[in-house]
Each structure stands twice: as C-alpha cells, then as structure tokens.
Ligand SMILES: Nc1ncnc2c1ncn2[C@@H]1O[C@H](COP(=O)(O)OP(=O)(O)OP(=O)(O)O)[C@@H](O)[C@H]1O
C-alpha cells in the first residue's frame with residue numbers, strides 16, 4: 054500500500070498512487086472513446102475491457118435497460134472463461150431478478166462477496182454461460198437521472214473481494230458508459246433522421262419525374278388510339294416518337310436505379326470503344342436532331358479492341374450524351390466526343406459541350422445520388438450511376454471547364470488491350 058492520495062475522500066485513502074494513476078489513465082481512455090467511437094457495441098466492448106482490467110476481474114458485462122419491456126439484457130459480456138455470448142442470447146432480467154435487477158431497481162451499487170450464498174443471485178446466468186461466479190460488483194449506469202443499464206465485474210482475479218475503492222471507480226465507469234451510450238444513441242438517431250429526410254426528398258423528386266413520364270405515355274397512347282381509330286397516319290407519326298421517348302426514359306431510369314442498387318464487378322470483354330460510343334449516339338440521335346445539336350466525333354486509333362464492360366460503358370455514354378443534349382438545349386450547339394490512348398494501359402474519353410457548364414460549387418455534388426438541377430425533368434441518378442460504373446472499372450471521371458465555357462466530362466480508364474490479355478471475345482452489342 055502506498056502513500057494516501059487524498060485526506061478528504063476516505064475511499065481514496067486505501068489506494069496507492071500507482072493504483073490511482075492506473076484508474077485515471079483508464080478513465081481518460083474511456084472518456085476519449087466518446088469522440089473516437091460512435092457505434093454502441095464497439096464502445097461497450099472497450100469500456101467493459103477497461104473496467105475488467107482496472108477492477109482486476111475475470112469477467113465484465115454491460116446490461117442495457119429496455120424501457121419498453123422494463124427488462125435488462127446483456128449487450129456486452131467479456132470473460133477469461135465460459136461462454137459469454139450465451140448470456141446475450143439467453144438471458145433477460147426483470148428489475149426484480151438477479152443482482153443486476155436489484156442494482157437497477159435501487160439505482161445503487163451492490164458488492165456481493167459470496168454470490169452463491171446470496172438469495173438474489175440469478176443462477177441461470179451462470180448455467181447459460183458455464184461460468185462460476187464467486188463474487189461480483191454491480192453498478193448502475195445512470196445519465197441525467199435516466200437508467201441506461203448495469204455494469205458488472207465478476208470474480209476478483211487475486212481471489213479476494215471487490216473493495217470500496219473498486220466500487221467508487223466502477224461507479225465512475227458506469228456514469229461514463231451511460232453518458233457515452235446516450236450520446237451514441239443520439240448520433241444514431243440523427244443519422245437515421247437525416248437518412249429518412251433524404252429518402253423523403255428523393256422519393257418526392259422521383260415521384261414527380263415518374264409522373265411526368267407517365268403523363269407523356271398516357272397522352273401519347275391516347276393520341277395513338279385516336280390515330281388508329283381514325284386511320285390518321287399523321288397523328289400516329291406525331292405521337293409515336295413521344296411514346297417511344299417516354300418508354301426509353303423509363304428504361305433508363307430503371308437501369309440507373311439497378312446499377313446503383315448494389316456493387317457490380319464489370320464483365321470485361323473485348324470491345325470496340327468507338328462502336329459503343331456510336332451506338333449510344335444513335336440511340337439518342339432523334340433527341341440531338343430535335344434540339345439541333347451537332348455531334349462531332351474525334352476518335353483516334355485506340356489500337357483495336359479494349360477490355361471493358363460494354364453494357365456498362367454504353368450506359369455511361371448514354372448518360373453523358375443525355376446531359377450534354379440537355380445542357381445545350383436552349384442554345385443549340387455542339388457536343389464533341391474525343392477518345393484517345395495516352396499509353397498502352399489507359400484510354401481517355403471526353404464528352405464536351407457548348408452549354409453553360411457546371412458551376413464550381415456544383416462540381417463535386419453532381420456525382421451524388423439525387424443531385425439534379427432539372428426539377429421534375431431529372432432524377433439525379435445518371436452521373437451517380439456513371440461515376441459508380443467508372444470506379445468499378447478502376448477508372449476516374451471528372452468534370453472540367455471546356456474552353457468555350459461548357460462542360461467537359463473526362464473519363465480515364467485502365468484498359469489493357471485485347472492482344473495483351475489474349476482474349477478475343479466480342480460483346481453482342483458490338484456484333485454487326
Ligand atoms: N453537361 C452538363 N452541363 C451542365 N450541367 C450538367 C451537365 N451534366 C450534368 N450536369 C449537372 O449535373 C446534374 C446531375 O446530372 P445527372 O445526370 O446525375 O442527373 P440529371 O441529368 O439531373 O437527371 P437524370 O438522372 O435524369 O440524368 C444535372 O442536374 C446538372 O445540373
């Protein structure tokens with residue numbers, strides 16, 4: 054036993070300086086956890102471990118209080134022996150069961166020297182975990198008068214009993230643990246609320262978008278019906294493109310949603326990049342003609358087929374071309390596509406337009422899901438899906454300012470040529 058540390062706190066007198074230093078260090082570590090760890094389980098494991106070490110116990114556990122059922126359940130149980138996980142699976146205590154129940158009900162610490170001889174002791178917990186409790190110390194976890202749970206340390210390692218000093222120290226651990234659980238719960242709740250708000254916003258935006266398409270579909274279908282009834286070919290010719298466009302928009306929307314819904318490994322095969330780009334352009338040609346947009350191709354020889362996921366690249370190009378067509382819509386203008394190979398391992402695709410460009414403050418956000426400046430005319434999924442596909446290819450996509458002020462999307466893809474990888478397979482999209 055060392056020199057007493059403090060004259061006015063009697064329980065502190067029994068502790069040596071070394072012991073106090075050890076406790077302060079452990080409390081400091083637990084205190085700093087609050088800012089470093091936000092998930093409740095990791096937090097409680099760390100706190101239980103520190104409590105077990107400081108109290109020199111064989112096991113430690115945290116039971117949390119369930120307000121709805123008014124029961125305690127094991128959230129963390131650490132021990133040198135026994136099956137601690139069984140406690141989590143099998144044991145729940147009411148406030149009148151066990152030492153933990155009594156601690157929670159009285160909101161006061163209980164130090165039991167002979168667990169087996171104590172009538173309150175809940176033997177089923179030992180039976181479930183195949184652990185033999187000799188003695189235990191249970192302290193309430195309370196924050197601002199709110200009961201959060203009970204912290205227990207079991208079996209003093211040196212064979213003795215838990216001391217008054219242990220009780221006071223564990224009470225500090227209990228309060229810290231309670232405050233940290235409450236703060237972790239608040240953070241979780243905030244994240245959940247933010248997510249819900251984002252989903253609400255996204256669903257509202259998507260509903261408008263879908264409503265727009267459905268309006269286009271139903272009105273053109275009505276006109277087609279009318280044209281068929283009256284055998285009026287002119288009405289049919291006018292309404293059919295609107296109908297086709299609406300079905301394409303629905304198909305695109307579904308594809309973007311699907312490609313964003315889970316990680317996907319690119320199915321690489323030998324593709325002719327130029328053909329993919331021309332194919333995407335052809336799919337959108339009607340839109341470009343309608344908007345009087347001139348599309349210029351500047352595809353240098355990329356040295357034959359490259360190993361890419363043709364379908365994914367086709368969708369990326371559709372998204373970039375669709376955005377470029379939207380950007381130059383009011384002005385009429387030009388879209389230029391450039392493809393080149395800076396070296397044997399990479400291929401670069403640029404899609405540049407003469408629209409208004411992307412303002413600096415939006416340059417990062419445009420790749421986020423649901424970011425759109427097009428109101429009910431856009432979902433904000435196109436660039437997010439494109440970004441994801443390119444990343445899954447191991448490539449990058451960025452937006453630059455085109456010399457004339459428009460937007461220039463640059464994709465850099467690792468693309469070993471087919472001859473190097475020895476594959477000759479061709480994608481069906483590219484079969485003529
Ligand atoms: N070429 C471009 N010029 C200017 N702004 C662009 C261009 N391409 C994208 N943007 C901006 O990025 C936003 C996000 O584009 P994204 O393709 O993800 O969604 P969207 O086009 O709005 O909707 P959709 O999901 O229907 O494609 C657009 O709303 C627009 O503000």
Ligand SMILES: [Mg+2]
Pocket residue numbers: 372375376431435436
């Ligand atoms: Mg788009």
